[in-house]
Amino acid sequence: MLLVVLLLVTSCGVAAEETVTVLGPWDPGGKEGKAFLATLDRFTRDTGIEVRYRGVRTVNAILRLSDLAGSAPDVAVLSSPAELARYARAGRLARLPRDPGVQERQYLALDDPARPYGVVVKTDLKSLVWYDRTVGTAAAAPFTSFADLVERGQQVRARGGVVPWCIGVKSGAESGWPGTDWIEDILLHLYGADAYERWARGDLAWTSAEVRGAWLAWHRLLETSGMLTQSRTMLLTAWNEHPPTPCAMEHQASFLRPQGWGVHPFPGDNSAVSVDVAGLFHDRPAARRLLAFLASRQGQQEWTGRAGGGFFSPRTDLDRAAAYRGDDIGLLVANRLAGSSRCLDGSDFMPQAVGTAFATAVLEFLADPRAEALDGILGRVEEVRRSVPPADWLRDACS
Template identity: 30%
Template sequence: MFVQRGSSRSRVALAGALSVGLVFGLSACGDSDDDTGADTGASAAAIDCSPYTAFGDLKGKTVTIYTGIVTPEDTPHKESYVPFEKCTGVTVKYEGDKAFETQILVRAEAGNPPDIAYVPQPGLLQNLVKTGKAVEAPPEVAANVDKFWGPDWKAYGTVDGKFYAAPLGANVKSLVWYSPKEFADKGYQIPTTLDELKALSDKIVADGGKPWCAGIASGEATGWPVTDWMEDFMLRLSGAEAYDKWVKHEIPFNGPEATQALDGVGAYLKNDQYVNGGLGDIKSIASTTFQDAGLPILEGQCSLHRQASFYAANFPAGTKVAKDGDVYAFYLPGKDATSKPVLGGGEFVLAFSDRPEVKAFQTYLSSDVWANTKAKLSSGWVSANKGLDPANLTNPIDQLSASILQDPNAQFRFDGSDMMPGAVGANSFWKQATAWIIGQDTKTTLDNIEKSWPK
């Protein structure tokens, strides 16, 4: 799924992806045969209702959901609840709000929270728990998470040693876009290590091409794509433990690990032999919008573009995104072929009530049954739920993302800037990354971000 963050970064980045998801989602739905208009192909499929009998007679009960996922992207979500409603007699009331991230705290602190909130960042989840209004997840949900997710995911839903929130959807940022036809015609192989990625880049240069294209312009959020690059390289070069410490500022932002990571990114983005295919010189990266940055792949002007799964929506209508299509993506490799660090985002299901009907619905949302129901209803959505059958996903990029998330060696980490204080993650990090692209050195860049960290 996606991270619904209040910044212009995510609003702009995800708008196209979500609209594409709507198209695929609607095509997956059948006509309504119910006077509520909510029945779909998914709701017609029978599911096992026995997991919900333990919660008692729930007929006539209501569960409220509050989320930042709004019209029209909310349609597949609402449709995915119908099997649960038919099993239990519960009515699920859905409220989407673009101001969710500020209003959910206001509502919780005022004692007027919803039954369930879809929380898009671990930091916000922690703040909501601190209000004292959130409740721990029931044992049935904890059991589902232990069964269907890795410990990294459960840790993000845990606060002060207590488990509160099961994961819901996810997105993958550790992808490199490419042209399958070019790779086939020129004999290029998908790299499985960082060394192989560097060798591939050098091979493309030797063949007379510019391997990489990039763009970081995004209005007030200009610079954010560099932060994703750097976070990916922090994970790959220093490991998940160091990444976690860096995000929490337990090691300095300008320490040796961060220096190695940004210099690693610079070996690509500040290499005039490598960039900026079809768009200009190195400095053109700063003035090229992130939406346009990968399009030169279609013209053969560059071969590689590092960007998240949602980037699929930015290719022109009619572009075939598939292994045998006009464009596709591969996993940004780790140091070696066995390590699988994954950068991304997602949401968590946090409850503010322990009524039986709420616990039953939490159990449904944490199940493999819900994940597969939701998958059949919408494109542009994926989950790290290991019970999700990738065959139920409706497009190849979703299937690729699921295979990455479900890899037993995957070490998933949330986007670091989304978890840093706003003065850093949504301000100095972006601005200094932009200055770095147009010529500022690594040391000055990292020193300036370190100085901006709130005392």
């Protein structure tokens, strides 16, 4: 972490007016990072402005260190709108001027819609269920309801030979988040966007009938498919790995695409999405130009083309048919993102303390997956919710 901070310090001191420093979550050596670097190269060719990018998985930690050292990058891209909002409240972010080339749906604002603190540059669809085409599962047909989803798991279990669901929640210090995705989708699809919005902005208690009902529904799905006997395995399996026993279906976002698998949208008209949102830490013309380019139709189309179907835009005006030609799954995801009612990932949208308590609750639940233990688990998260000042909550998760 210190090395990255030093690199940021060094890069900030060279040709400051025509060099922009960027901190983001994409590994420069990986597919996503290479696509992003190629997009930055296009910006440099068009403008003559050099961009120096540092890609790390621990963006939040690096950003806090660099901020303390007075060496924050010009632009930082985070996967947590709430974390970026914390910098805005502290006065560390420049409020963004409205740009005619950026769609309204890309901006995130606090108390003043006219002065957004961040712009969404990338998005992923969370509301997906992947299925293995090779094991003859009962998941080949689209799901019509959550009850249908539960029944398919029962059918796979009855046939035997494979585990119905692939579930792993291990993710280092962020372990538990794949389980939070389950709860978010279930709550959204069983109780609707209004209940989800109240919950995400801190107005719906964790002990409410809706939130408790979502957890009990997940418990029912796991129990009827025989997965509760696998709860220890879930805790020890990484989010991007499958357990030793073959599994038939997986609830996972568009950024994890199992090779050769098919996919269906999670049942319902609403979709949960995760976003990568960029903020401006140094209000310089070159940095503003880069941010506007990354969010623009030109920049997003360039990024999409470079990523080879692995990038999904928050914009609605891209040529999706051309971008995902020959990629039916990519086109399905892109159309769903552009056309469905969308709600931001709840654990990313909530204050960090609540999001952390949410992930911890998933780990506690899987360690002791008894329905009667749930009230105590949710009560502890509710205590955290009540301790967070109202001003720390974001609004409009589903707008």
